[in-house]
Amino acid sequence: MADKDKGPRKVTSFDVARVAGVSRAAVSRAFTPDASVSPKTREKVYQAAKELGYRVNYLARSLTNKRSDLVGLVAAGLDNPFRTLQIDNLARVLLARNFRPILLPTSPEADTSTVIGQLLHYAVSGVIVTSDAPPTEICEQCAAEGVPIVLINKGNDIPFVDRIISDDRMAGHLAATHLIDSGVRKPAVMAAPAISYTARRRSEAFIARCKQLGVEAQFLQVRINDYRSGYDAAAELAASGIDGLFCANDYMACGVIDRVMQGRGRDDAPPLSIIGHDDIPQASWTAYDLTTIRQPCDVQAEKTVDLLMSRIVEPDLTARVEFTPVTLIRRRTA
Structure with a gap:
């Protein structure tokens, strides 16, 4: 009755070793990545563990190691x-x-x-x-x-x-070169540099490359590099005359696109050229079809x-x- 009250006994590595016909050390090696153990022994241990319902207690092992x-x-x-x-x-x-x-x-x-x-x-x-x-x-x-x-x-x-x-500097270089080569004459970059090392580097490289190409780029600062910041900041774009925009990430660029496309057909091209960064899955969606910089x-x-x-x-x-x-x-x- 005492055993019933305690419930089923926990299966141990000793039980696995007994059923598999190997030593307890062999059981330990079988469940240790890159440990020296023959394929035959490992298979015998795995089979015995499966039959008994044994699982390695990795947390307990960490206390030992x-x-x-x-x-x-x-x-x-x-x-x-x-x-x-x-x-x-x-x-x-x-x-x-x-x-x-x-x-x-x-x-x-x-x-x-x-x-x-x-x-x-x-x-x-x-x-x-x-x-x-x-x-x-x-x-x-x-x-x-x-x-x-x-x-x-x-x-x-x-x-x-x-x-x-x-390579954020190359990202800014690529975005600026592509926009200028495609005819953009009033480019801008949108980012929150105060809280993001990558956004700061991308923005600096974009502005520097535009200057090399003889075009002055504007900097549009937002609080956070997120969708809402892009959506809210896009309200001012129409009156600014900006015709090309590099966003610090795709998430923000999606917010910009949704705002500037309000009231327009989804098959229309955005009224300005937009480039994002990261190549998130949503960038390839038909609703956005966003030109971007892929970060692998x-x-x-x-x-x-x-x-x-x-x-x-x-x-x-x-x-x-x-x-x-x-x-x-x-x-x-x-």
């Missing part, structure tokens, strides 16, 4: 389709490399160091930050505890912290995890920066 296979993903702006695409690619690459992503949403106003501090309680193997760059102090604390950090599209140069950066999330994800894994092995490497290429995608809006 002092490090889990968890990698923290810190991200803000998850309403932006690009951020969702970025997180999806990072998560898939981490899973393929035998890590387990744990997502911690934050916001531009939040203290990133608090979020990263929470991750350290879970003995994470690393942290990837796609939101605002964390303060130097928390990065130094992570380095001291052997937890590498990789920043994506962030400008801060921090010791022992690696960065992956999209898949390449970024691979490079990010490469840097993370190499720093796990060699934590004292000097800080590294790698750039990912951009490509102009031509559609109806420009």
